[in-house]
Amino acid sequence: MKAVVYARYGPPEVLRLTDVDTPVPGDGQVLVKVHAVSVNASDWEVLRGKPLYARIGGPFRPRHHILGSDIAGRVASAGRNATLFRPGDDVFADIFSHMGGFAEYVCVPQTALAPMPAGLTYEQAAALPQAGAIAVQGIRDKGQVQPGQKVLINGGGGGSGMYAVQLAKLDGAEVTGVDNAEKLEFMRSLGADHVIDYAREDFTANGCGYDLILDLAAYRPAFAYRRSLRPGGRYLYVGGSVATLLQVLLIGPLIGRAERKRIRLLAVRLGVQHLDPLVELSQAGKITTVIDRRVPLSEVPAALRYLGEGHAKGKVVVTAG
Numbered sequence: 001m002k003a004v005v006y007a008r009y010g011p012p013e014v015l016r017l018t019d020v021d022t023p024v025p026g027d028g029q030v031l032v033k034v035h036a037v038s039v040n041a042s043d044w045e046v047l048r049g050k051p052l053y054a055r056i057g058g059p060f061r062p063r064h065h066i067l068g069s070d071i072a073g074r075v076a077s078a079g080r081n082a083t084l085f086r087p088g089d090d091v092f093a094d095i096f097s098h099m100g101g102f103a104e105y106v107c108v109p110q111t112a113l114a115p116m117p118a119g120l121t122y123e124q125a126a127a128l129p130q131a132g133a134i135a136v137q138g139i140r141d142k143g144q145v146q147p148g149q150k151v152l153i154n155g156g157g158g159g160s161g162m163y164a165v166q167l168a169k170l171d172g173a174e175v176t177g178v179d180n181a182e183k184l185e186f187m188r189s190l191g192a193d194h195v196i197d198y199a200r201e202d203f204t205a206n207g208c209g210y211d212l213i214l215d216l217a218a219y220r221p222a223f224a225y226r227r228s229l230r231p232g233g234r235y236l237y238v239g240g241s242v243a244t245l246l247q248v249l250l251i252g253p254l255i256g257r258a259e260r261k262r263i264r265l266l267a268v269r270l271g272v273q274h275l276d277p278l279v280e281l282s283q284a285g286k287i288t289t290v291i292d293r294r295v296p297l298s299e300v301p302a303a304l305r306y307l308g309e310g311h312a313k314g315k316v317v318v319t320a321g
């Protein structure tokens, strides 16, 4: 089969489209023909080995040689003791823990798979898993957004931001989206009430207070986030610099206590089993998946660069054929 492989951390040029053996499903696994796989910021990070947390499990060389974690496709065959799905079933999954989606076929533990939601295309289903899990847990489970609250989504024009902005609006919040200048109109189109270009304005220094800051691109000191929270507010770190992550982990729980401000890491539980609310809202037409680009497997390196350099508005999806 064709796959996009790499053997060392680096820029997209280290990726090669090549022929490799089609994997054989092991015990409890299913072989899936990949029809669509979305590109995530985590692919970009694990490609380059930056930030350092992207090297967990592979400090010097990549642990997995084929990236791609959010897949949708059709079951081709099932291994021993894999009884939940049959050849021909349409499925989707988040396979972040073992990757392998930038390929024509991938073996997936049957427990990671779910039937494709009725009414969604392969592309829409592949766009949902990681970005959707971050949005649902960031806005609802951990963010606990209430009507009338002020919510700021830093990195609101990317994959997770696309769902987070829409969910926060549906839940009745007044939403501010922060991203680069190219994405301001996009965030408005998703429903953001206010937008900020991060190159022109530091949202932690503009005097506004928020009940929730969902931070998909965290590069500021934890004290700056504390300043931007209203009393009782929450700050959730999703991705960004290791320096900010360490501050959030080490001093976050202490520095906001007096004003009941919570500064925490959002440790996202990945897996399509966490997506039910978003799948239902998508099926009802209340949440839109915006697919910025569709590309073939041969264009994965360019697609990763496009996303990594901050041009993608919504999701980039790699499609078969």
Ligand SMILES: NC(=O)c1ccc[n+]([C@@H]2O[C@H](COP(=O)([O-])OP(=O)(O)OC[C@H]3O[C@@H](n4cnc5c(N)ncnc54)[C@H](OP(=O)(O)O)[C@@H]3O)[C@@H](O)[C@H]2O)c1
Pocket (backbone or CB within 6 Å): 040, 041, 042, 045, 130, 131, 134, 154, 155, 156, 157, 158, 159, 160, 161, 178, 179, 180, 183, 198, 216, 217, 219, 237, 238, 239, 240, 266, 267, 268, 269, 307, 308, 309, 310, 311
């Ligand atoms: N915590 C967890 O358990 C967990 C689990 C899975 C993934 N993640 C992380 O989640 C993060 C976000 O994922 P995603 O899919 O939403 O990424 P994405 O699609 O790349 O979106 C991130 C957005 O942030 C923008 N951005 C970059 N620097 C910024 C800044 N200083 N201020 C404001 N916006 C900025 C980016 O645009 P520009 O590049 O143009 O600036 C981009 O639009 C990734 O870092 C990923 O590793 C965390």
